[in-house]
Structures are given as structure tokens and as C-alpha cells.
Amino acid sequence: MGTKTDFNNLSMTLSFLHNHTISVRIILFFCWFCISLGPAMAAEPFAVEISGIDGLLLENASAALALPNGLVRDGQVEPTWAQRFARQSQGKVAKSLEPFGYYRPAVKTTLEPIEKGTFLLRVDVDPGKPVRVVSLSVALNGEGKEQKILRQWIGAYPLAVGDALRHDLHESWKGDWLVKAADLGFLDARFTAEQILVSIEHNSAQIDLRMETGPLYRFGATTFTDGNGFPDRFLQRYLAYSAGEAFSETKVARTQANFFDADLFHSANIRVDRSLSSGLQVPVNVELVPLPRYQLRPGVGYGTDTGGRVSLRFRNNNLLSLGHRLESDLLFAERRKAAVGRYLMPVGIQIDNLMTFILEYQEEQLDTYQNRALTSGVMLTQSLLRNLKLSLYLNLSQEYFRFADEDGKTTTLVMPGVRLVKRRWKMIGQGRAASGYSWKLEVRGASTSLGSDVSLLQALVGGHLIVPITSGQKLVLRSEGGTTLQSDFDDVPASMRFFAGGGQSVRGHAYKSLGPTDRDGDVIGGRHLAVASIELEQPLSEKWAAAIFYDCGNAFDNLSDYDLVQSAGVGVLRHTPVGSIRIDLARQLDGKERYRVHLGVGFQW
Missing domain, CATH: 3.10.20.310 (membrane protein fhac)
Structure with missing residues (x-):
């Protein structure tokens, strides 16, 4: 009888839940969770x-x-x-x-x-009252006793008279000091006296520390072992130190990173053997396993902006056994075709100092315009500061272009320019940045007095910032801008005009579909450009991520009268070892409420 009554009560309860807004599944799950959790909690013996x-x-x-x-x-x-x-x-x-x-x-x-x-x-x-420091003596002796950084380190000792005695801070400082001394070249640094006298009765501690730096060691000769015939003079450019400098483990580690970042070697093993030292000179041996001298990398992909595409990259990593590099890139896409050849010649002893000779052919077939351009040029790149590069270049180009139903034109430009670029990224995988930034500033121009068909001056800026938030989330900010000074804009070729729209610009609009128009409403590009984007990326797993974004921008002719087009949307990103896949769904926010899908798929082997 009691069982029947309980069953009726359970049926009435379930009927009540079914007829109300509370989800039966949620309650049952909660009950199951509590029942499962209870024994786990109770099981703690x-x-x-x-x-x-x-x-x-x-x-x-x-x-x-x-x-x-x-x-x-x-x-x-x-x-x-x-x-x-x-x-x-x-x-x-x-x-x-x-x-x-x-x-x-x-x-x-x-x-x-x-x-x-x-x-x-x-x-x-x-805990009672802590023992406090009543006297403190920290002394530095040896060849490095006047070394500024080591003396500053002593001044940063974490305890002072009157402080509670903290053995954890004391031991941490000792270890850090020895590491710092060794990194400054004092490899034999040690503590000759270390005494902490604790009086429990008086709650007092007396600290006496004496450090001996020992002699200063310096970098000796560096030898290289590799199997691809790179000349020593070329390899010396990747060293973060010079012979005779104070020895530093940090510079050894930076040197190893330089070889890895060069994209020329499978591995770089740096051996430092003090037993082979001649006096205080520490020899260094760099064992290199180079990549194949000749590399061929095919690629395939699809992008809403370019259509389907295939690519092929060839590289000779050590032309003439001088450390020079020869590169060529071929691209065949539905809307764009390109062939580029580059000869890169090291200049000086800095890693990033290069002289580059370029020959390029490019062709675009867009709804906005069609063009064909042949460009040759030379560029000198110098490293100013860490991650900051200055490039000076001179290009000679001839471009045929045509807008909509207009007659085509051919323009020849002799264009000098200067470019400043800085990049600083923290990478978490191939082609994936966890944080960091990059920015670019470029000024270029042409003049009829130098043989160009048109005179102009153009400035371009761009920036990219990734800010980590929490739990793998990151905020991605992107901006791009440009301005042109030119009186007769009709003669400016299509590649020098500004357009907006596309997967890397203002999403929700077709590639290069935004900008000033002619009498017939056809987009012909503008003198100025302003584009900005903000995106929040949320990882879903190690390989998948989702994003929400907002874009705005446009190309225009008048700095005092312009309209910035806006869009917003969501995206999904899939990372793979050979490329990435991204799909964005963007909605225009200018009243038309149109949607556009942007797809990007790229794989390279």
C-alpha cells in the first residue's frame, strides 16, 4: 500500500514539473549529480x-x-x-x-x-610573533665587485632590518644572484660566507652574506659544424655575441634561437665546454643540421576573395655556397595570378641586413577592375633595433589597368620608398600567435621628373595587436590606413588606389568592392583608406576556435566627407599542421542587412 502511494506521489510530481517551465531533465541531472557527488565527498577517509x-x-x-x-x-x-x-x-x-x-x-x-x-x-x-632581522651585512668581493648590475642586485636584497625573516625570499634571491652573476661572465661566482643567526628567545635574526665573483670569463672562438657548405662569415651573422665579450648564457640561448628562426636548419646544438678553455676564453661549438639546399613547396587553397588557387614555391638556400638565397613564387588563382623572383644577398654582420632584388608579374581580374603589372626593384633592409627593420627601396613598374567599361591605360612609375616594420609575437604553434603586435609605416612616391608618367606621394600605415585575456581567449585588433597626394587621380594605376571590402578588410562585402564610384556607379578606388577591426576569439579545443567580430572602414576621396561602412559577425577557425580553415558569417550594418560568407582554406607542404 505504501509503495502504491509513493508511486502516485512521484507521478503527481513529474506531472507538475511537465506542466511548468522547469525542465525535468535539468532537475534529474542535478539530482544525479548530487547523488554521484555525495559518495565521492563522503568517501574521503x-x-x-x-x-x-x-x-x-x-x-x-x-x-x-x-x-x-x-x-x-x-x-x-x-x-x-x-x-x-x-x-x-x-x-x-x-x-x-x-x-x-x-x-x-x-x-x-x-x-x-x-x-x-x-x-x-x-x-x-x-603562529605567534615572527623572528625579525636586527642586523644585515651583504658584501661583494672579487673582480666583479664594481659591476653595476651585481651591485644593483645586492641593493635589491629582499630583506631589511625590521622585516620578518623570510627564508624563502632569501633562498630565491641567492639562486637568482648566482644565475645573474654567471650570465654576466662570472662563472665561478659563489658565496664565501652565509650565516643566519636566529635567536628564538629574542625573536631576532642576524644575516651575514659574502659573495665572491671570481674572474670574468669571455667568449672565445666559435667553430661551426654543418653539412651544407655555408661559409663561416655567413654563419657568424647569427651569433648574438662576439669573441672577447663577457660570456653570457642568455646570449648563447639567443644565438640558438637565431639559428632556429633562420628557417635554414633542422637543428642547432650549441656546446660550451669550459674544460677546453684557454685561460678565461670559453670556446663555443655550433653543430648545425641544415635543411635541404633546394626546397619545393606546393600549396592549394580557396578563398572567397581570390577563388580557388594553387601555388608553388622554390628556394635555393645557399646559392653559390655564399649564403645567398634565391626564391621564386608562382600563384594561379581564379582572380589573381602572380610570378615573383627574389635574390637575397646578406649585407654586413646583422642577421636582418639584406639586399633584395625583385622581379614580379601580377595580374588581377576583379569585378572592380582588371590589371597587369610588371615590376622590378631593389631593396636594402637594415635592422635598427631588436624586431625593428628599416627598408629603402626603388621600384620600376609598368601597369595596364581598366575599370568597368572604361578604356584601359598604361602607366609607368619609378618609385622610391621607405618602410618601417616592427613585429613581436609570442607563438604557440606554426603560424599561430598567442600575443604580440606588429605595425608598419611606409612612404612612397613618384615624380615625372624621375621618368614616371604621374607624380604622387603616398603614405600607408597598418597595425595588428593580439591581447590575451583569460582561459585562452584573446582580443585581436587590426587597423589599416593610407592617403594619397596627387592632382590628376585618373592616371594613378589600380594597384596604387585604395579599396575596402573582403575577408581581410571589411567583412560582409565583396573583395575590393568598397570605394568611390564613377558616374555609372562602378567602384574605381579612392585616394584615402581607413579600416579597423576588433575580434574576440574563444578556443573550443586545441584545434578549434570561435570568434565574434566587428569591422568598419571604407576607401574615399575627401578627408572631410566620408562614410565608414560597418559589419559584424561570427566565425569558426580550424588549425592544422599544414594550414588553417576559417569560415566567417558577416552581416552588413548599413541598413541593407545583407549577409556574406567568407571562406579561407589554405594548405602548404
Whole structure:
């Protein structure tokens, strides 16, 4: 009878839930979760509860009371072992507080049996007064005693007279000082005296530290072992040090990173053997395993902007065994075709200092315009500061272009220019940045007095910023701008005009579909450009991510009268070892409420 009544009550309850807005599935899941969680919580056979302290004190005490292996057997704890652990816990907690200057804490423990084989250990702690530093002496001797950085490091000793004694800060500073001394070339640096006299009765500590730097070691000769015939003079450019400089592990590590970043070597192993030192000169051997001298990399992809595409890249990594590089790129896409050849010649001893000779043919077939351009040029790139590059170039180009139903024109330009670029990225995978930034500033021009068909001056700026937020989220900011000074804009070729729209510009609009128009409404490009984008990317897994974005911008002719087109949307990104796949759905926000899908797929081997 009771069973039937319970069943009726359960049926009435389920009927009530079904007729109301509360989801039965959510409640059942919650009940299952609580039922599952209950035994897990109850199954804890020995729990420890600490009161009276917090922060680092609590963290260290909790670590000291970690349960030893074997205390829990078959889900239970023997009373004898529980009582023994409780007795030992007082001394363990007291000892765990000493690194923070507390030498006379009052520790009270209470062992409470919960049920058979299950206990709760309550630990109440009164740390008492900490031991304080009453005298401090830190002395530096040896060849490096006047070294500015080492003296600054001594001045940064973390304890002062009157401070609570902190052994953890003291030991951390000692280790850091030895690392810093070795990185400055004092490889034999050591502590000749280290004394901390603690008076528990007076709650006082006297600290006496004496450091000996030893002699200064310097970089000796560097030898290279490689199997691809790179000349030593070329390889020397990747060294972050010079012979005779003070030895530094940081510079050794930077040198290794330089070889990896060169994209010329499979591996770079740097060996430093002090046993082979001649006096205080430390020799360095760099073992290199180069990539194949000749490389051929095919690629295939599809983009809403370009259509389907195939590409082929050829590279000779060591032309004439001089460390020179010969590169060629072929691109065949539905809307764009290009063939580029580059000869790169190292200049000087800096890694990024290059002289580049370029020959390029490019052809575009867009709804906006059609063009064919042949360009040759020379560019000198110099490294000014770390990650900052200055490029000076001179290009000679001839371009045929045609807009809509207009007659085609051919323009010849002799164009000098200057470009500043800075990049600083923290990478988490091939082609994937976790944080960082890049920016570009470029000024270029042409003049009829130099043989050009048209005179103009153009400035371009661009920036890209990735800001990590939390849990892998990142904020991606992008901007691009440009301006042109020119009186007769009709003779400016299509490649020198500004357009907006597309997957890398203002999404929601077709590639290069935004800009000033002619009398017939056909887009012909503008003198000025302003584009900006903000995007929030959320990782879904190691390889998948989702994003929401907002874009705005346009190309225009008048700086005092322009209209910025806006769009917003969502995207999905898939990372692969040989490329990425991205799909964006963007909606125009200019009242037309049109949607556009942007797809980008690219793979290269």
C-alpha cells in the first residue's frame, strides 16, 4: 500500500514539473549529480581542516600535511595510524612555518572519528610573533665587485632590518644572484660566507652574506659544424655575441634561437665546454643540421576573395655556397595570378641586413577592375633595433589597368620608398600567435621628373595587436590606413588606389568592392583608406576556435566627407599542421542587412 502511494506521489510530481517551465531533465541531472557527488565527498577517509592562518602560511602547512602513501587502505584508515599522523602533524606544521620567520607557533590538533575508518583532523594554529632581522651585512668581493648590475642586485636584497625573516625570499634571491652573476661572465661566482643567526628567545635574526665573483670569463672562438657548405662569415651573422665579450648564457640561448628562426636548419646544438678553455676564453661549438639546399613547396587553397588557387614555391638556400638565397613564387588563382623572383644577398654582420632584388608579374581580374603589372626593384633592409627593420627601396613598374567599361591605360612609375616594420609575437604553434603586435609605416612616391608618367606621394600605415585575456581567449585588433597626394587621380594605376571590402578588410562585402564610384556607379578606388577591426576569439579545443567580430572602414576621396561602412559577425577557425580553415558569417550594418560568407582554406607542404 505504501509503495502504491509513493508511486502516485512521484507521478503527481513529474506531472507538475511537465506542466511548468522547469525542465525535468535539468532537475534529474542535478539530482544525479548530487547523488554521484555525495559518495565521492563522503568517501574521503581522512580530511584535514586548518584554521588560524592563511595565504602562504596555509599553503605551506597544507603541503606539510599531505597524506603519506599507505595511510589509506581499501578506502579506510586504521585508528592507530590516524592517531600517529595526528601527533606528527604538530611538528610538521610548526616546521612549515619556519621559512616565514615563525619559530614558536602554538599548534593544537584534534582528531575526530566520523565513522568507521574515517577521520577529520582539525588543526588550529597560532603562529605567534615572527623572528625579525636586527642586523644585515651583504658584501661583494672579487673582480666583479664594481659591476653595476651585481651591485644593483645586492641593493635589491629582499630583506631589511625590521622585516620578518623570510627564508624563502632569501633562498630565491641567492639562486637568482648566482644565475645573474654567471650570465654576466662570472662563472665561478659563489658565496664565501652565509650565516643566519636566529635567536628564538629574542625573536631576532642576524644575516651575514659574502659573495665572491671570481674572474670574468669571455667568449672565445666559435667553430661551426654543418653539412651544407655555408661559409663561416655567413654563419657568424647569427651569433648574438662576439669573441672577447663577457660570456653570457642568455646570449648563447639567443644565438640558438637565431639559428632556429633562420628557417635554414633542422637543428642547432650549441656546446660550451669550459674544460677546453684557454685561460678565461670559453670556446663555443655550433653543430648545425641544415635543411635541404633546394626546397619545393606546393600549396592549394580557396578563398572567397581570390577563388580557388594553387601555388608553388622554390628556394635555393645557399646559392653559390655564399649564403645567398634565391626564391621564386608562382600563384594561379581564379582572380589573381602572380610570378615573383627574389635574390637575397646578406649585407654586413646583422642577421636582418639584406639586399633584395625583385622581379614580379601580377595580374588581377576583379569585378572592380582588371590589371597587369610588371615590376622590378631593389631593396636594402637594415635592422635598427631588436624586431625593428628599416627598408629603402626603388621600384620600376609598368601597369595596364581598366575599370568597368572604361578604356584601359598604361602607366609607368619609378618609385622610391621607405618602410618601417616592427613585429613581436609570442607563438604557440606554426603560424599561430598567442600575443604580440606588429605595425608598419611606409612612404612612397613618384615624380615625372624621375621618368614616371604621374607624380604622387603616398603614405600607408597598418597595425595588428593580439591581447590575451583569460582561459585562452584573446582580443585581436587590426587597423589599416593610407592617403594619397596627387592632382590628376585618373592616371594613378589600380594597384596604387585604395579599396575596402573582403575577408581581410571589411567583412560582409565583396573583395575590393568598397570605394568611390564613377558616374555609372562602378567602384574605381579612392585616394584615402581607413579600416579597423576588433575580434574576440574563444578556443573550443586545441584545434578549434570561435570568434565574434566587428569591422568598419571604407576607401574615399575627401578627408572631410566620408562614410565608414560597418559589419559584424561570427566565425569558426580550424588549425592544422599544414594550414588553417576559417569560415566567417558577416552581416552588413548599413541598413541593407545583407549577409556574406567568407571562406579561407589554405594548405602548404
